[in-house]
Amino acid sequence: MAEYAEGDLVKVVKDGREYNGIVMPSRSDKIVLKLKSGYNVGLSLDGADVTLAERSQQPPKPARKTHPRNPGLPNISILSTGGTIASRVDYRTGAVSSQFTADDILDAIPELTDMANFNGHVLSMIFSEDMDAPVWQNLARACHEEIRNGADGIIVTHGTDTLSYTAAALSFMVRSPVPIVLVGAQRSSDRPSSDNAMNMICAAAVATSDIAGVTVVMHGETSDDFCYVHRGTKVRKLHTSMRTAFQSVNVPPIARVDYATRNITPITGYPKRGEQELALMDKMETKCALVKFYPGMSPEIIDYYREKGYRGIVLEGTGLGHVSTAWISTLKKAIDAGMAVVMTSQCINGRICDRVYSTGIDLLNAGVIEGEDMLPETVLVKLMWALGRAKDADELKDIMHKDYAGEIHWRSTL
Template sequence: MQAEVGDKVRVESKGMQYEGILMPSQTRSIVLKLKNGYNIGIRQESASVTLLEKKEENKIHKPISEPIKIKKEKLPNISILSTGGTIASKIDYRTGAVTSQFSAEDILRAIPELEDIANYNCRMIYSILSENMRPSYWSELARAVYEEIKNGADGIIVTHGTDTMMYTAAALSFMVETPVPIVLVGSQRSADRPSSDNAMNAVCAATVAASDIAEVCVVMHGSTSDDFCTIHRGTKVRKMHTSRRDAFQSINAKPIGRVEYPSREIKMLSGYVKRGEKKLALHDKLEPKCALIKYATGASSESLLFHSGSGYKGIVIEGTGLGHVSTEWIPHIKNAVEAGIPVVMTSQCIYGRVCDRVYDTGRDILKAGAIEGEDILPEVALVKLMWALGQAADIEKVREIMRTGIAGEITRSTCI
């Protein structure tokens, strides 16, 4: 019997044997998905293929035109809000570029395993790659999330590009107080690539959206194999690699948990807010005119001068070590604060927390009026400052908000 795409096969080539799932190929090579989730290409002319097992009927490669099934009783109702990104993208073979072309409905049809987890309502909020995200889109997305929960959704999935997913996760964490799970998910590789991680990530995200973890979280591959996804708190996650499937890591905190695959068993690793503990509330006002400035050795204070004199309402500085900048920057920090512009100090270090009380420079920065960013990630501090300025105009109130833990962005200890 001839092997087809989706079948389990053994390929022999040049004295080596490989077993895996036969995948689509755009070249004259045999593409095989191995058990560890990675793919290899083998030249057809030097290989022999043995069929080991036929694919499961109706489980692989469902026609894209097939309608979504009628809702099943006793399954939770989950809303999928699509914003684009690689999980909703495919390759344009005319240019070789990845473009955002799939809707949430397309994702459901392409991953039939999702039907066993929940019933779905799909909405496309926008279809963009994540580098084109902006604060006004966060507010629009937060309102859409709020509406879906208010209308009875038991959980929310937001499909999103990975490059700026942590910014959006932080924004939703501050803007939406939620009684149900809000899960952001993406993929490092587009849906039509043989090595795509979109299906497993989507299944794990749906599992979390149907769970009792009532927080904003990011669910992505936890290893380079297809064995589990990690559940990251939305204010403690960062993309740490450009292309690996396990690119996302929790920083200065343990992950909330992990989803074993394919069993979909959730194993908890830390405390979390449970379903129904909070009442639904929306705080969607933001001040987009905020800047994140990275300090570098010998950097002139002109950047700080520019932002404080160009209508910016808040500034986050990514300083060295414990949260330091050159002493020549300190008078300009003081001038900005006296002009009503809050300045937040964070660190370029991935792990640890800011403490400006150890060295003279740090003490002078505090005297100038800067706000210590504790162990908040710089990008999260930027989003939180935008949000804080949307809630209060008074700089002292903004200072109080920035020092107060709102959505798990500040931890008591960073000894992880």
């Protein structure tokens, strides 16, 4: 058996079948290969014949093309934060890593250059799990600066796993007279089923449209026909890997974008380009947490956060918004000590109503704030933003119950 290392190109013969690929991080008794197709295969080394084909080497990066500016096209800024849409194969390990810049995206998707003039800025190159409030604030400030300098629209490339948190954060921090479109991809560009080109082209169509404010543009169905435009405070990733993972919750999508024609068909109302003045409100309180209740769960977790100085807790309660009756006294103690507690539901659809059962009434009497029909992740971000603005508990409650970015709908129809 040949000696090999991560990133080497090898041939493996196993049970009469031949596999050729790049060696990825593997256990000592197995080998994982990145195949030419872009997919991975894991094989037991027991009975396998491994032949080294080529030692690892980073291929030279192709020369970047020049993208001439067209004075007749709108000016769009691409702010790159990383994620699968800005990823390719790392030839050292065979794994997918965030390495693309905005210019690389234009090189990979030349159709974009016919739609607008693009200015690219790399703000970060991280996977979305590494996002936090300071990154959101930096991104909000960058969006504000680009718009102030004349950008007709913004595209933010982002990893999908926490994209909805960032979309909500931007929705509260930036009042935008132009489109701010967040876009991601479920599958990297090296895979034959990649959705990055279609999602980016549809995102560019929205960025040059009259749909102002923060939206998320992602695949609308399993085929490559159209993307949906989702409100930034009402969208959630509902599947781990499907290209149609993103769906609007409690409301329909704003619009759909036909991939072939780039035509946008409105579905619901939306803020129009130029309707609101540009504003930046980027103060956030980071000491907030999201806690999911489960049967038999001890309320000691609330004591922990209170003792650690946390200023806000979002609870994912059951059904209409409940936790065990054993929690009520602990929650009241935390609220009396100055902690804000907002109730949401573990259910995907529907709204909070703590006036139906006695437990809910007790929670309201303890000072728990109802989260209406907002998504838990949206409530968490909004609470962080509200605590950065409110002067006292009454003002905080008013902010949480006011609709700022389409996060609350007072009539549930879905």
